[in-house]
Amino acid sequence: MNPTRTAETSPSTADAPVAATLLSRDRPTPPGPLAASLAFAWRALVRVRRNPQQLFDAVGFPVMTTLVFTYLFGGALAGSTREYLQHLLPGIVVLSVVMISMNTGVALNVDISKGVSDRFRSMSIWQPSVLVGSLLGDLVRYAVAATVTVLVGLALGFRPADGVRGVVVGIVLVVIFAFSLAWVWTALGLAAAKPEIVMNVSGLAVFPLLFLSNIFVGPDTMPGWLETAVGLNPVTRAVTAVRHAMAGTLTAGDLTAYAVACAALVLVFGAITGVLYNRRRHT
């Protein structure tokens, strides 16, 4: 468009530069599911780059928790702060990605209420790619948060027995777990009317999930019924797998319990998300 044009433009003119772009007869075939999902993953990463403090906010809480539990309670819980840190840190890595994964539900709720989601929905693309793509983009956030938490732990004196290999396996397990858990938040993000509701409900849900787990203390000190509940918590299974991976003591039993928890989360909450997403699409 010509910026010098004024309001007195004669009604018969069509915009010449714009008209030229409309002559494009380039008609590509619509993207497949993978290409569309990757485009949405790219969008998610661009948003993280635009808003990096969101990542540091999310890492801030786990770091504080590590410091408080290690230096305040560590001596009492494990005899020495250094010893307690070896037990606590893998759990804190899980805690940090659980906290970050909550953001997925809030972001989705905000996203679907915006005009841009109408545009996506009116396009010839595999519709779940909007969800799958942003979850794929989130994998990078989870990996960054897990890595930062491990680095903070190393600085404080965390010395994983299985070295680099154990840490890498642990981080991979954490990222897959966060991806599985994210479906809980997407279901919530679609069910709730407003982002504030998503934030409040997920905030309430996350505390029992984190504290009724083996992140801070071993469940064998708890009453029997509580020990059972803690054992069923998917977070407990993820923490056990990550802890044992980093210590080099990962067993097939740990991995199976972990895989069952992840699969159950994806199947149950993925299905609920799908139903809610379709319902939302047609109103």
Added chain:
Amino acid sequence: MGPSADLAIETRHLTKTFGTTRAVDGVDLAVETGTVFGFLGPNGAGKTTTIRILSTLTRPDSGTAEVFGLDVVRRAEAVRARISLTGQYASVDEDLTGRENLILLGRLRGHPWPRARARADELLAAFDLAEAAGRSVKTYSGGMRRRLDIAASVIVPPDLLFLDEPTTGLDPASRNQVWDVVRALVEAGTTVLLTTQYLHEADVLANRMAVIDQGRVIAQGTPAELKSSVGSATFQVRLRDAEQRAEAERLIGSVLSAAAHPGGDPATLTVSVTDPDRASRALAELSAAGIPVADFSLGQPSLDEVFLALTGHRAEDDRTAQEEVA
């Protein structure tokens, strides 16, 4: 299909109810390919819901809607491949830059990354957004957002473009830019369905239009047909000498056999005419009688008056709308 092949849009008895509100109440529309169709009505009349049904976002409760002969419910995927939607609220991602938005949507239309980037730059230049390309859309003015929105809709020029209130809230210069883009689109072969609250906008852009009120189409036709169906033309003269108005009033009254009304300006007279020929005779009589005329006009009633006549109430915010486009 069949006889409707040359129609871009055809709906029959389309209805959609939200709770107890019949948002769309038996709408029948026919929009010919290659034309601009104006959908005129006040807020809440059902314009946006109709667009949402036609663009596959909402399912109708009953009735049928076809886009290029394709049912919007059963052939939604095929419909989506031929349309673009520019919603009432900016349908772009506010957290991304203008360029990132166009690249993303280019990818989603199926362009490979390099072509998506090239096409984004091409459109940013053409839509006068090159300087703002790297800024997040949050910082854009209303006019810039609209232009980006429309640019996003033409990454692959669609066969049918929905523009939901494309100029609401824009200043006159931005509004004219949007109008120019609509004209360019039609020249390039795109059919445009636009909704508007501005009567003048439908009059300027649309080949045909429908007036919608409370979910029902209350009139459909060309802007001229709608105006002539409502009333006769209006003949107005302004005399050079206000002293002669009484004499002119008598003379015009006898020639046109209708009462001439004095206007607010002491030198003007307004009279309804059914036959424009007789208006020119009246001018000749005035000249012969030595009454000089400063200027005169013969026009059809405004669409504002059309709306009042059709619905019995004025179009919402019609005064501000008229002033904004004046």
